[in-house]
Amino acid sequence: MRLSRYFLPTLKETPAEAQIVSHRLMLRAGMIRQQAAGIYSWLPLGHRVLTNIARIVREEQDAAGCHELLMPTIQPAELWKESGRYEDYGKEMLRIRDRHERELLYGPTNEEMVSDIFRAYVKSYRNLPLMLYHIQWKFRDEVRPRFGVMRGREFLMKDSYSFDLDPAGARQSYNRMFVAYLRTFARMGLKAIPMRADTGPIGGDLSHEFIILAETGESQVFVHRDLVERDILGEAVDYESDLQPLVDSWTSLYAATDEKHDPIAFGALADGQRVEARGIEVGHIFYFGTKYSKPMGVTVQGPDGKPIHPEMGSYGIGVSRLVGAIIEASHDEAGIIWPETVAPFRVGLINLKPGDAGTDALCDDIYAALCSAGTEVLYDDREERAGVKFADMDLIGLPWQVVVGPRGAAAGRAELKRRKGGERHELDRDAVLERLLG
């Protein structure tokens, strides 16, 4: 992508409303535009990141055996009256009426609707277990939206729902999501720690929050060092196997947010094992049994011909929140530092002197080579001063920068800079490509 033809409205100054670093950087990097309190437009750069995060989430859900569908943002009130939540949910639920005065709502979550779909089609125990998910916009009319996309009213969420025959099966589904979440966040370059959680208005008796560590996180967390240092991506996972030992290996070590913190238990850990940090909640998983299947009349026929209420769970990831959360976890004074897996472009190519034949030629050559190799490149070919280009490129945080100036170009050389850490190497054209593609 040539920057001269792209839509990237970066800002030199920070808009006044932004308090936290991710919000400031997202506004300055031209990723989002606020349209109302807690409601944002996603501009091209932000949209790319959002899409990349959703892609990783999707791949891991699919790998864990979930099936993607797509439910609407607007739901009929009737379903929520069946479960009893139409009254219970309170003012956080945005209620609307259509022209026929029918009661509708902008969905804050989808337990009722997925239960409706399930009960319409699934009639036999033979079809269980079943896990369905979608990635869809939600609306919760928060009293006080803040922190940019970290706590918006409209937000993009991945929500999965499991249906099982019995509690043991439900536990296995829960464990699948537990492991899938660990992998999902790890792939985004995040340290995510599962912590036992309250079940909140969703209900149920088994629940974990996934908290990622970030210096600017909202809540204080206390964790065993082994959890922080563990690399889940290095461990083979077979979703068909019993995942309980793997889950236990995570839940048996100390990890708590400040609300659930037990200073005595934490203090009992050996020196060097105690990690105190700040955290941001990016995922939450629940097992809630028949809380919805019973009132909504969801049954399948068992082997003995009798009806069985499926055991259910639901599993959420804040996809749009993750964009902010990743920035909170990965930035410096100059701007964002994207992990490669979610970066809007992998490489930023800076032409320091557009119009100079040698510089243009080398840039065009490198650009074409990277593009044809399938690497996403943002090519800064603007008529701007070097400082502007460096500042913008650092701000938007692409993992790699290739800097081509007239002096180097004359010798066929360019500078390769890694955004994270900042080390640079002057290399010839082939070596640059080798480093990036090899």
Place this chain on the structure above:
RNA sequence: CGGGGCGUAGCGCAGCCUGGUAGCGCGUCUGCCUUGGGCGCAGAAGGUCGUCGGUUCGAAUCCGGCCGCCCCGACCA
């Protein structure tokens, strides 16, 4: 939902107290210049001062209502 604050050009702000010509910086546009870290010079465009009403000869400025946004706290993917 309690407490506090703010709405003046795309962004950041001054002007308001003490009523009388709407300003500054950045950004944008044009030209020149410059070209390895947000240069320099010259010119230009751009504002119903959130909104409705009141006071006044006259309101960005004083008074009241409404709307919007932000911050702190209680609550949440």
